[in-house]
Amino acid sequence: MKTKITELLNIEYPILQGGMAWISEHGLAAAVSEAGGAGIIAGGNAPAEIIREEIKKARALTDKPFGVNIMLMSPNAEELARVVIEERVAFVTTGAGNPGKFMDGWKAAGIKVIPVIPGVALARRMERSGADAVIAEGTESGGHIGENTTMCLVPQVADAVSIPVIAAGGIADGRGVAASFMLGAEGVQVGTRFLAAEECRIPANFKELVVKAKDTDTIVTGKFTGHPCRCIKTKFSRALVQREKDGITPEEFENMTVGALKKAAVDGNIEEGSFLCGSIAGMIEKVQPAAEIIDEMFKRARELLKI
Ligand code: TUI
Numbered sequence: 647m648k649t650k651i652t653e654l655l656n657i658e659y660p661i662l663q664g665g666m667a668w669i670s671e672h673g674l675a676a677a678v679s680e681a682g683g684a685g686i687i688a689g690g691n692a693p694a695e696i697i698r699e700e701i702k703k704a705r706a707l708t709d710k711p712f713g714v715n716i717m718l719m720s721p722n723a724e725e726l727a728r729v730v731i732e733e734r735v736a737f738v739t740t741g742a743g744n745p746g747k748f749m750d751g752w753k754a755a756g757i758k759v760i761p762v763i764p765g766v767a768l769a770r771r772m773e774r775s776g777a778d779a780v781i782a783e784g785t786e787s788g789g790h791i792g793e794n795t796t797m798c799l800v801p802q803v804a805d806a807v808s809i810p811v812i813a814a815g816g817i818a819d820g821r822g823v824a825a826s827f828m829l830g831a832e833g834v835q836v837g838t839r840f841l842a843a844e845e846c847r848i849p850a851n852f853k854e855l856v857v858k859a860k861d862t863d864t865i866v867t868g869k870f871t872g873h874p875c876r877c878i879k880t881k882f883s884r885a886l887v888q889r890e891k892d893g894i895t896p897e898e899f900e901n902m903t904v905g906a907l908k909k910a911a912v913d914g915n916i917e918e919g920s921f922l923c924g925s926i927a928g929m930i931e932k933v934q935p936a937a938e939i940i941d942e943m944f945k946r947a948r949e950l951l952k953i
Pocket of ligand 1: 667719741742743744762763764783788789790791792922
């Protein structure tokens with residue numbers, strides 16, 4: 647399936663795997679790339695040298711292109727921005743900020759740059775700074791989110807910029823892919839469905855939460871901080887939101903949430919972890935190989951699009 651995104655990234659299917667902190671490591675990224683998509687290693691808050699090792703491990707598993715996601719709020723973002731140049735990764739996606747200051751360096755190194763943007767203004771700014779494409783991410787996504795929905799955001803971004811647009815947020819099957827193309831996207835980014843990939847190394851209880859989730863089973867924490875975060879409803883995340891409603895202080899919030907992503911994604915700690923997840927989890931029914939997920943999604947999308 648050829649689009650500007652398959653051409654840009656030299657991949658077979660126009661699908662990027664979301665860069666999920668503590669989750670998207672070399673095994674999942676390599677599996678997605680081997681299957682013809684664009685695998686992504688998430689930098690998250692990890693030290694840049696750990697990610698350098700992850701890049702090397704992914705290279706040992708696949709000759710196909712993969713990327714690195716740089717979470718711009720990380721204290722290690724600057725160092726990781728250098729490591730991706732040294733390691734000559736094929737492409738970089740960015741999240742949670744404006745990557746403007748890194749753009750020239752990446753472009754000079756021949757790295758394709760694809761920022762995640764939550765709105766039209768930033769999409770325009772990214773195009774002017776030399777981005778190769780943008781990921782328009784709706785509020786349906788897991789993790790740190792903007793306010794606009796995928797349905798509203800994608801066509802507005804597609805109208806505003808000339809570079810290709812990748813839709814993200816709430817896409818987990820062939821209908822989502824087909825709809826994204828109808829909205830003007832030339833590719834999709836999928837995170838939540840890959841939580842249920844066999845190659846995704848999250849704890850079994852996290853996968854079970856995703857597979858068992860219903861349509862109403864995600865909740866947004868941290869709205870008052872300016873960095874809202876969507877996760878699965880658990881006793882912990884419900885209590886956190888209740889505390890926010892009752893007037894939690896920023897310090898108390900910080901104490902309750904420090905390390906919560908790792909506690910969920912690495913330890914499966916149901917008592918204190920934030921199980922980041924998109925609101926499409928209700929559609930996800932089973933754990934299956936990444937290649938099967940991609941094949942299924944694109945077989946159905948092609949039937950619907952009659953291509
Ligand atoms: O970044 C994500 N998702 C994430 S990052 C993350 S780690 C984290 N945990 C708690 C609080 C904050 C971060 C977990 N999930 N998705 C991409 C994304 N980027 N969503 C929204 C944005 C975004 C927001 C503002 C991108 C740019 C932006 O620009 C503001 C500016 O500087 O103009």
